[in-house]
Amino acid sequence: MLAVLSIIMAVSLVACGDDAPTDDPSPTAPPSTSTPASAEPTATTDTSEPGTDPQYGGRLNFPVGRDPAALDVHQTSGGTDGWILAPITAQLLRSVPNVWTEIEADIASDWEVTEGGAHWTFTIRDNATWHDGEPLTVDDVMYSLNRMYDPPEGSRVGVGASCLIDFAENITQLDDSRVRIELKTPAVSFHTCITKPHVRILPKHIIEPIDQDEDSRDLRQGEMIGSGPFVFAGQERGSHYTYDRFDDYYLEGKPYLDGITYYVMPEASTQLANFIVGTVHIVGMFPGLTPQQAEELQTQMSGEAQVIETQGVGLQGVFLNTASEPFSDVRLRQAAHLAVDRQAIIELIGNGSGYLSPPISPNFGIGYTEEDYLQLPGWRADKSDDIEEAKRLVAEATNGQGLDVTFALRRVVQDLSLVLQQQLAEVDIRVNLEVLEDAILRERAGRGEFSAVVEGSGFQVFDPDGAFLRHFVPGVALNWSQWDDPEFVELYEQQSRAVDRDERDQLIRQISDLMEREVPVVGTASNVGILGIAGSVRNYVPPPAQLDLRFDWIWLDE
Amino acid sequence: MYRYIARRLILYIPTLIAVSIVIFVVMRVVPGDPAFIILGGGFDEASGVSEAQVEAVRERMGFNRPLYVQYFSWIWDFVRLEWGTSIRFSSPVREEIFNRLPLTLELAGLAVIFAVVTGIPLGLLSAMRQDTWIDYSARVFSVLGLAVPNFWLAMLIILALSVWVNWLPPLGYARLTEAPWQNLQQMFWPMVVLGYSFAAYIARMTRSQMLEVLRQDYVRTATAKGLRRGTVVTRHALRNALLPVVTLSGLQLSALVGGSLIVEMIFGLPGIGRLLLIAINFRDYSLMQALILLMASTYLTVNLVIDLMYVWLDPRIKYE
Numbered sequence: 001m002l003a004v005l006s007i008i009m010a011v012s013l014v015a016c017g018d019d020a021p022t023d024d025p026s027p028t029a030p031p032s033t034s035t036p037a038s039a040e041p042t043a044t045t046d047t048s049e050p051g052t053d054p055q056y057g058g059r060l061n062f063p064v065g066r067d068p069a070a071l072d073v074h075q076t077s078g079g080t081d082g083w084i085l086a087p088i089t090a091q092l093l094r095s096v097p098n099v100w101t102e103i104e105a106d107i108a109s110d111w112e113v114t115e116g117g118a119h120w121t122f123t124i125r126d127n128a129t130w131h132d133g134e135p136l137t138v139d140d141v142m143y144s145l146n147r148m149y150d151p152p153e154g155s156r157v158g159v160g161a162s163c164l165i166d167f168a169e170n171i172t173q174l175d176d177s178r179v180r181i182e183l184k185t186p187a188v189s190f191h192t193c194i195t196k197p198h199v200r201i202l203p204k205h206i207i208e209p210i211d212q213d214e215d216s217r218d219l220r221q222g223e224m225i226g227s228g229p230f231v232f233a234g235q236e237r238g239s240h241y242t243y244d245r246f247d248d249y250y251l252e253g254k255p256y257l258d259g260i261t262y263y264v265m266p267e268a269s270t271q272l273a274n275f276i277v278g279t280v281h282i283v284g285m286f287p288g289l290t291p292q293q294a295e296e297l298q299t300q301m302s303g304e305a306q307v308i309e310t311q312g313v314g315l316q317g318v319f320l321n322t323a324s325e326p327f328s329d330v331r332l333r334q335a336a337h338l339a340v341d342r343q344a345i346i347e348l349i350g351n352g353s354g355y356l357s358p359p360i361s362p363n364f365g366i367g368y369t370e371e372d373y374l375q376l377p378g379w380r381a382d383k384s385d386d387i388e389e390a391k392r393l394v395a396e397a398t399n400g401q402g403l404d405v406t407f408a409l410r411r412v413v414q415d416l417s418l419v420l421q422q423q424l425a426e427v428d429i430r431v432n433l434e435v436l437e438d439a440i441l442r443e444r445a446g447r448g449e450f451s452a453v454v455e456g457s458g459f460q461v462f463d464p465d466g467a468f469l470r471h472f473v474p475g476v477a478l479n480w481s482q483w484d485d486p487e488f489v490e491l492y493e494q495q496s497r498a499v500d501r502d503e504r505d506q507l508i509r510q511i512s513d514l515m516e517r518e519v520p521v522v523g524t525a526s527n528v529g530i531l532g533i534a535g536s537v538r539n540y541v542p543p544p545a546q547l548d549l550r551f552d553w554i555w556l557d558e
Numbered sequence: 559m560y561r562y563i564a565r566r567l568i569l570y571i572p573t574l575i576a577v578s579i580v581i582f583v584v585m586r587v588v589p590g591d592p593a594f595i596i597l598g599g600g601f602d603e604a605s606g607v608s609e610a611q612v613e614a615v616r617e618r619m620g621f622n623r624p625l626y627v628q629y630f631s632w633i634w635d636f637v638r639l640e641w642g643t644s645i646r647f648s649s650p651v652r653e654e655i656f657n658r659l660p661l662t663l664e665l666a667g668l669a670v671i672f673a674v675v676t677g678i679p680l681g682l683l684s685a686m687r688q689d690t691w692i693d694y695s696a697r698v699f700s701v702l703g704l705a706v707p708n709f710w711l712a713m714l715i716i717l718a719l720s721v722w723v724n725w726l727p728p729l730g731y732a733r734l735t736e737a738p739w740q741n742l743q744q745m746f747w748p749m750v751v752l753g754y755s756f757a758a759y760i761a762r763m764t765r766s767q768m769l770e771v772l773r774q775d776y777v778r779t780a781t782a783k784g785l786r787r788g789t790v791v792t793r794h795a796l797r798n799a800l801l802p803v804v805t806l807s808g809l810q811l812s813a814l815v816g817g818s819l820i821v822e823m824i825f826g827l828p829g830i831g832r833l834l835l836i837a838i839n840f841r842d843y844s845l846m847q848a849l850i851l852l853m854a855s856t857y858l859t860v861n862l863v864i865d866l867m868y869v870w871l872d873p874r875i876k877y878e
Contacts, residue, residue: 266826273716276720438840
């Protein structure tokens with residue numbers, strides 16, 4: 001009991017030091033050894049546990065850190081937004097639940113990839129209806145896709161679906177049941193865009209009048225109509241969002257739950273307390289549990305709950321402004337990379353639990369593995385040669401003066417930044433830490449008004465293209481490093497078209513090599529994600545990234 | 559008396575105007591371009607934002623107008639309850655605030671009631687039983703109430719309930735008018751947390767005021783006349799001793815309207831304290847300005863009402 005008390009007190013103290021929740025908590029997942037999702041149709045995978053039949057009934061209670069930014073999922077982009085709004089709506093294709101690295105049919109009952117990956121043709125199922133009884137037709141699909149692809153001017157529509165703009169050249173209705181998306185260039189990872197949580201199909205008869213007559217304002221409660229497994233039953237902003245089972249869901253026999261309720265609980269200690277009492281079924285999605293809390297929770301609630309560790313595919317590190325001094329000098333970037341001791345970060349910040357966070361995460365299952373990275377300069381455990389080389393580079397670049405530089409950061413990464421400050425001081429890079437509020441850092445980062453930003457980034461697509469399109473392709477809004485490398489652009493385009501897995505693997509390794517040389521970002525290390533899942537929850541494996549969580553595949557055994 | 563009332567009323571309006579100017583200026587001075595934030599949305603959103611787009615938003619939101627024009631436009635809209643649209647929630651600011659205000663008012667009201675109901679009797683008892691174990695216990699209670707931060711107390715209550723009692727208030731805020739019993743279960747412990755420190759203050763103030771009043775000549779006279787102790791205390795001493803408490807209660811009520819943020823966060827209550835934190839973190843200017851001005855107006859108005867109540871409470875003012 002005292003141990004549990006100490007868990008919650010520790011969480012409380014940590015929570016007191018935290019800023020308001022970030023939009024995108026660190027993604028968590030089991031390390032994936034599966035191949036990345038194929039571009040071809042796959043059969044739906046049976047994800048139920050062997051010997052366990054689904055049970056109907058019960059309500060899933062799920063704590064989240066904040067309200068969604070809007071009820072119109074097209075006007076959101078944060079991970080939490082996607083989680084809360086997912087159960088009501090559906091997508092053309094979806095990630096296979098509990099597998100996550102494969103895709104399966106959803107509103108599109110079938111799909112075809114032709115022209116070397118440049119044409120994606122979707123056949124819309126004929127048995128889907130909206131929650132208000134109207135049939136879901138190809139018109140709804142076309143309207144939703146075009147709405148995200150060419151959003152109403154001045155609105156926030158499409159903020160979470162910018163990948164459509166990045167990938168697509170044209171969206172066409174072929175006939176009464178088929179839609180085709182033609183890509184600018186063939187892209188093997190386009191499926192990651194289509195399965196992104198915010199790329200969802202909304203009812204045209206609800207949305208179009210709002211777009212035309214009301215400047216695309218946000219949806220109201222009565223307009224929360226979808227085709228997903230659950231019907232929007234009500235909300236109390238700041239408190240909870242309630243969904244009830246949709247009996248006419250197009251996937252027969254699903255969902256198993258009677259409903260879902262999302263409870264808004266900004267405080268980690270409150271989430272944990274409610275998990276212990278049993279009023280919520282999952283804890284640690286946001287924010288995550290620490291290793292000590294997990295250990296004690298496992299001891300106290302043994303048999304009553306599962307505590308599982310997961311690794312994500314995000315990126316945590318220092319984004320160096322390559323377009324201006326001092327980090328326009330590649331020697332200083334390389335020195336910073338060599339000086340950082342990732343194992344020490346894992347020990348100090350993660351209490352021994354953590355994993356490397358290079359620009360292209362090994363957890364994508366393609367490119368270099370973690371074992372490969374541990375052989376590379378900068379990433380290896382033995383730092384003696386790295387430190388000497390880093391000192392030499394700094395001395396050479398600064399004529400022996402050393403470097404004074406400011407790192408901008410948010411409070412949530414302050415611990416990591418303090419460790420980095422000490423490590424870089426060893427190689428004569430003297431770092432001044434500037435803690436900024438979200439709004440200020442957002443503005444300055446967007447304008448490139450900094451030398452370096454310490455930041456963690458979660459991805460909503462489970463593919464290296466998620467990292468490339470988010471942070472490294474020239475011109476993307478979150479290219480905080482202002483990186484514009486022709487060699488990278490060429491390799492990126494080649495790998496995005498490479499259908500052969502081995503070929504793509506080689507190209508991605510070449511990109512990794514380039515990034516090790518040019519260092520637009522100094523990847524560091526991330527803490528493992530730790531979740532608590534109530535013993536009554538069945539058939540749930542957390543996703544590796546911020547993917548679709550509409551919970552139509554899980555059940556409760558209460 | 560009339561001069562007293564007139565003075566208070568005359569001071570109220572310029573004070574309110576001055577507060578509104580301060581709020582307006584501070585909002586414009588703090589770093590962070592609101593137009594950029596409106597377009598950029600969440601910190602890590604991938605939407606591209608160009609300078610041309612930012613300028614277009616500035617034009618649409620009126621940020622390009624002279625400051626005095628913006629100020630008067632804002633004040634005029636505020637008076638008409640046209641508080642704009644929340645950047646964060648994409649919904650009318652008025653709707654967001656009025657949706658959450660009842661909770662905060664209820665919580666603040668309950669906390670004040672708790673504090674008064676607990677603090678006054680405790681202070682009274684402490685004064686009447688000065689230097690006894692009752693007095694010492696009450697004083698320990700008071701000191702703890704003043705020393706213990708309310709967020710720590712809230713967390714302690716949460717963990718004690720969850721670990722020792724295996725029970726927490728029901729999840730999902732229920733309005734008083736819809737599910738009163740569930741509402742009271744949810745509001746009870748937040749009420750205790752918020753009210754405790756104020757109760758401690760009231761207890762200490764009541765005690766010291768009572769001790770002072772009980773030493774007055776008129777109280778000695780009343781006792782000498784043969785009145786029972788209880789009658790002397792309640793009819794002659796208490797009313798004079800409680801004057802400062804009345805002032806405090808009113809001011810505390812208005813302070814709690816904006817000061818319940820931490821308790822709302824910990825207990826998961828969707829009040830305007832939490833709303834203000836969201837507004838600040840996301841630079842939701844419309845929401846921030848409306849909330850702060852509303853809180854300031856509330857504080858000044860309650861202050862005015864308390865001052866005017868003194869005309870009735872304190873006969874000395876009537877004869878000024």
